[in-house]
Amino acid sequence: MRLNTALTKLAGLIAVAVVVAACTEDLDNSAGCPLLCSDQGGQIETVTLDPVVLDTTVSALTGLGTEASLFLATRGDTIDSRGVIRFDSIPARFQRSLTDTATTAITTVDSAFIRLRVDTVGGKIPGPVTIDAFDVDTPANDSLIAPVAELFRTDRLIASRTYAPTELKDTLIFPVPPAAILARRGGRLRVGLRLRAAGPVQLRILSMEGASSPTLLSFRVSSDTAVRPIVLLPFSRTPADQPAVAASLADYTLLVKGTPPGPAGSLNIGGLPASRVYLRFQIPAFIVDSADIIRASLLLTQRPNRGVSDSDTIFIVPHVSLAANAVTDVARAAQITAIAARDTLRLVPRDSGLKVIEVGTVVALWRSQDVKRTPRALVLISTREGQTPVEARFFSTEAAPALRPRLRISFSKRQSGGLP
Amino acid sequence: MISGNRLAVAIAAAVVLTGRVAAGQGSLSTQGFGYPPGQFSTRALATGGGLAQFDADSPLNPAAIALSADPRVFFQYEPEFRRFSADTASVSTLTARFPLTAASVPFRSKGSIGLSVSTFLDRSFATTTTREVAVADQVTTVTEALRVLGAINDVRLAAGYAPSAKVQVGIGGHVLTGQSRVFFDQSFPDSLNFSTVTQSTNVSFTGFAVSAGAILRPAPSIALAISGRKGGDISTRSGDTTVSRAGVPDRLAAALSYEGISGASVSAQVARESWSSLNGLGSAAVNAVDAWEGGVGLEAAGPRIAERLLVFRAGARYRTLPFQAVGSDVTELSFAGGLGAQFFRNRAALDVTVQYSSRSAGEPAAAGDPRERAFTLSFGLRVRP
Numbered sequence: 001m002r003l004n005t006a007l008t009k010l011a012g013l014i015a016v017a018v019v020v021a022a023c024t025e026d027l028d029n030s031a032g033c034p035l036l037c038s039d040q041g042g043q044i045e046t047v048t049l050d051p052v053v054l055d056t057t058v059s060a061l062t063g064l065g066t067e068a069s070l071f072l073a074t075r076g077d078t079i080d081s082r083g084v085i086r087f088d089s090i091p092a093r094f095q096r097s098l099t100d101t102a103t104t105a106i107t108t109v110d111s112a113f114i115r116l117r118v119d120t121v122g123g124k125i126p127g128p129v130t131i132d133a134f135d136v137d138t139p140a141n142d143s144l145i146a147p148v149a150e151l152f153r154t155d156r157l158i159a160s161r162t163y164a165p166t167e168l169k170d171t172l173i174f175p176v177p178p179a180a181i182l183a184r185r186g187g188r189l190r191v192g193l194r195l196r197a198a199g200p201v202q203l204r205i206l207s208m209e210g211a212s213s214p215t216l217l218s219f220r221v222s223s224d225t226a227v228r229p230i231v232l233l234p235f236s237r238t239p240a241d242q243p244a245v246a247a248s249l250a251d252y253t254l255l256v257k258g259t260p261p262g263p264a265g266s267l268n269i270g271g272l273p274a275s276r277v278y279l280r281f282q283i284p285a286f287i288v289d290s291a292d293i294i295r296a297s298l299l300l301t302q303r304p305n306r307g308v309s310d311s312d313t314i315f316i317v318p319h320v321s322l323a324a325n326a327v328t329d330v331a332r333a334a335q336i337t338a339i340a341a342r343d344t345l346r347l348v349p350r351d352s353g354l355k356v357i358e359v360g361t362v363v364a365l366w367r368s369q370d371v372k373r374t375p376r377a378l379v380l381i382s383t384r385e386g387q388t389p390v391e392a393r394f395f396s397t398e399a400a401p402a403l404r405p406r407l408r409i410s411f412s413k414r415q416s417g418g419l420p
Numbered sequence: 421m422i423s424g425n426r427l428a429v430a431i432a433a434a435v436v437l438t439g440r441v442a443a444g445q446g447s448l449s450t451q452g453f454g455y456p457p458g459q460f461s462t463r464a465l466a467t468g469g470g471l472a473q474f475d476a477d478s479p480l481n482p483a484a485i486a487l488s489a490d491p492r493v494f495f496q497y498e499p500e501f502r503r504f505s506a507d508t509a510s511v512s513t514l515t516a517r518f519p520l521t522a523a524s525v526p527f528r529s530k531g532s533i534g535l536s537v538s539t540f541l542d543r544s545f546a547t548t549t550t551r552e553v554a555v556a557d558q559v560t561t562v563t564e565a566l567r568v569l570g571a572i573n574d575v576r577l578a579a580g581y582a583p584s585a586k587v588q589v590g591i592g593g594h595v596l597t598g599q600s601r602v603f604f605d606q607s608f609p610d611s612l613n614f615s616t617v618t619q620s621t622n623v624s625f626t627g628f629a630v631s632a633g634a635i636l637r638p639a640p641s642i643a644l645a646i647s648g649r650k651g652g653d654i655s656t657r658s659g660d661t662t663v664s665r666a667g668v669p670d671r672l673a674a675a676l677s678y679e680g681i682s683g684a685s686v687s688a689q690v691a692r693e694s695w696s697s698l699n700g701l702g703s704a705a706v707n708a709v710d711a712w713e714g715g716v717g718l719e720a721a722g723p724r725i726a727e728r729l730l731v732f733r734a735g736a737r738y739r740t741l742p743f744q745a746v747g748s749d750v751t752e753l754s755f756a757g758g759l760g761a762q763f764f765r766n767r768a769a770l771d772v773t774v775q776y777s778s779r780s781a782g783e784p785a786a787a788g789d790p791r792e793r794a795f796t797l798s799f800g801l802r803v804r805p
Contacts, residue, residue: 024514027546027567031511032446032504035788036745037547042564042606042617046556292617294606295555342612358613410555418602418623418658420452420543420702 042414044294051281052405054377055396057267058331060274060385064143065248067386068210069119071255071272072131072195073202078307079389080257081272083193083205084136084148085114086250087217088237092186094221094230106185109178111229112219114191116172117206122312122388123168126199130162131174136192142239142249149256152192168203181219188237189217192254204387207251208234215251259307259389265398266303267405270314270349270382271391277380278321278334279405281366288366288376291411296363297356298378300394301403305349307391314382314390316345320362321377337379340365344383349392363409446547447504447513448750448779448792452706452743453572453698454543457519462496462771462800466758467717468735470687473645473675474635477522477802479536479576480673481633481647482590486580488524488532490804496520498798506790517542520800531581540574541742543600555614563607570600572625572654588635596627596654596668627654629668641680648672651697667697669742684720689713695742709749713739722759731760733773741779745790748782758798771800 070083093103114133134156140147158180163172180189195201206214217232234250255272262268267277279298287293298318320340323333343358359378366376382388395403449455460469461477472478476485477494498517503510517539524534546567553562578592602621608614633647651668673691695708717735724730734757741750758773779792 025516026512026514027544028548029446029504029511029513029545030547030549031509032506032790033547033549035506035790036448036451037446037549037566042604044553044555044562292606292619293615294608294617295614297556360613360615364615408556412606412617414604414606414617414619417663417703418600418621419656419663420706 042412044410045413046408046410047287048299048406048408049283049287050401050404051283051407052279052397053282054278054280054330055267055405056278056330057262057269057275058278058334060276060381061331061335062274062386063245063248065207065245065250065252066209067207067253068384069204069206069387070193070251070253071202071204071387071389072193072253073124073200073389074195074197075124075200075202075389078200078257079202079259079272080255081202081389082149082152082254082256084190084252084254085193085215085234086188086190086236087232087234088188088190089232089235090181090184090187090189091230094227096222096224096227106182106221108221108223109181110220110223112176112178112181112217114174114176115216115218116174117211117214118168118170118172119204119206120168121204122384122390123203124200125165125168125203126197126201128162128164128197129168129201129203130160130196132160132194132196133158133174133176134192134194135180135190137188137190142236142245145254145256148192148254152194156192158191176217176219178219202389209248253386259391262305262391262393263303265396267300267380267394267396269316269380269392269394270385270388272386272389274382274386275391276334276382276385277394278330278377279380280321280375280377281407283363283366283376283407283409287409287411288363291409292414293360293363293409293411295358295408295410296360297408298359299406299408300355300357301399301405302347302352302355303393303395304352305391305393308349308389310348310350312349312390314347314349314388314392315384316347316357316380316392317341317383318343318357318359318362319379319381320365321379322374323377324374325372333375333377334379337381347392349390355394359407446511446545447502448745448781448790449502449741449752449794450543450545451741451745451750452543452702452708454541454743456541456742457498457517457539459520459538459540459574461494461520461522462498462758462773462798463719463733463760465775465796465798466733466735466756466771466773467687467719468715468737468754468756469689469691469713470675470715470717470735471677471685471689471719472715473633473647473673473689474643474677474687476524476532476534477520477800479520479522479534479538479574479578479592480671481635481645482534482576482578482592482631483580483588483633483635483645483647484590485524485532485534485578486530486582486588486590486635488526488534488580491525492523492802492804494520494522494800494802496798496800498796500794500796502792502794504790504792506788515542515544530583531579534576534578534580536574536576536578538574538576539571540596540598541572543571544569555608560608560610560614563605565603565605565607567603568600569603570598570623572596572598572627576631578631586637590633592631592649594627594629594631594649594668596629597625599624621658623663624657625654626657627668628652631671641678643677643679645675645677646673651694654698654701656701664701666699666701669697670694681720684718686716686718688716693742698742707744708742709740709744711740711742711749713737715739717756725761728761728763733758733760745781746788750779750781752777752779754778767804769802771798771802773798773800
């Protein structure tokens, strides 16, 4: 009897174990393919379309001071780009310590310097480089270039400093004469920076928009080392009625002479002042709305830009335009964008020939857009827009058919009916 | 008098507990619309189907439920361990099925009404393949994963009546329903430039049929059974669109049971099913063929263990599966054995069956020599509330 009971319990346990083990399905029978899996995959078809109905070069309209770095360049007859840094809060008095509520008038200044963060990527350093700093304070309108540019003259020179190429890395200390600070106590110090060298020279200085506190002005106001030095960040009080614009103007690139415009009818990306390309598409609905798109590539034919050197490169990223039909100004529509593609195209502007930008994710995004409300458009932008004079050029729809922008789309032809 | 509560419970249980079925394609047995488990209860499966025409739990012969004296509910779980081989490739799969749930209640003293839900055709599989493909100007590897889950189930409402001890008759109405969910992914190694294609499709099935059957006992030791199912239309729908239409297969079966040996019975069944009426429901590549099926089995009382009487069963079955593979008919030869015992003062009964099946395509073997070996475990629990 005991043996029978034990056997029964054992059989029950085995049965439970088998049932539990058999609950986890493994349906993968791939070894039977392709012998018994006929036609389960889908063919992939590729079509190349001429879907661009509007293409044009437009100004980047990035706004003065919104660039991530200040582009300083002196390249003879081609480019003259300078930087302006505003310190509109030079104090007239100071506190000896944080706990001392009494303030003391500033009567002496020592150890004054401006700290800059340099980015030499894409820079041209022919040898020793001299940075001239000018007093560019002027009551002229903030958006004007010429009144500021004409202040880069000898009688406005604050200081100069020559740096060896090895010193031009990361942090740069530019000494400032104490008199320049003392003369502006309780007022503002606006410094214009310009490069000089034996040959064409260019480099970039990180701006307030491109890094966290990259630039500062430091000076001591007492010989007592217990008194902390005064440290000021770039700050602009004007325009007083537009705080956002004023924040941008704390430091900005002053482009005195930009790159020459590209040939008429070409699509130009980059350069100074910066430009971008707007492309509007009309794609058959059955492709955008119905097809399972695997790959979408924008085919552009590059035309060489002889105005740059062989070593110059530019990175182009496609943005999708989010501007609705209500925005009729293409230049404005080209500003209302979002990054939708992961591909970045690296180009040598002197090069030529067919270039490919992957825009599959953009086309996928267009599927969710109502084309009656939002035109399907791409905006091609340089990743260093407004920070480099390098410009890439492409043939537009006005060129010969083989040179025009095209869209190559690969899609799956598999139509799943759900039946064997 | 039928208890309303009991009927409701039985119907709900039948609908809810007939679970998802699954199988694998890339295999011989699940070509076309899938594999037919046979609509056998665990008990009938162990006898090679020989008892199926007499078995009240197997939804084949509506006359078989006539003598169900008590309300009863039956659940069945049936995992299949399959090994497929072709040339040098082989793979093992595990398919979990709940192929049959049935319930019946007696009415008056000579009849019974039953509801059952059983797997008619089981189409579930997963395959993953890779191949080289040209996308625009670039040749790349594409990985295609296909997963199909679904089945056509047979919902039968049947009534059986026994006007005398020698005659049982029954009729049934069938609704064939179910769905097939297809998930397809096409992916590429370079996910930066290539987008993955994901498709999912859901197709539903709706079909109708009627069945009738009879069991005759001309002598105390002999029983004869005959049943038939007449198929109506079956259609597939995707959303609110009818995709295709065909016919539910007719089925004609006859069986003989000999009970002249004390404590034992020998039974045999032969059936013909006109699967070809399903042609047209799928693509032209799906070719269903009419098929014969035959089985023979033995059921015998065994020893008492733990004060319970064990019943031993054994059987063999041979049949042609409905859908051709690589242009050849697929045949299946099965051997089964099992046992049964009752518990809880005979208000519950547990049947266990082990079936070994071998399947092949064509004679001589089709190209690639595809073959299958499968072990099916079947657990059937019958409860009389």
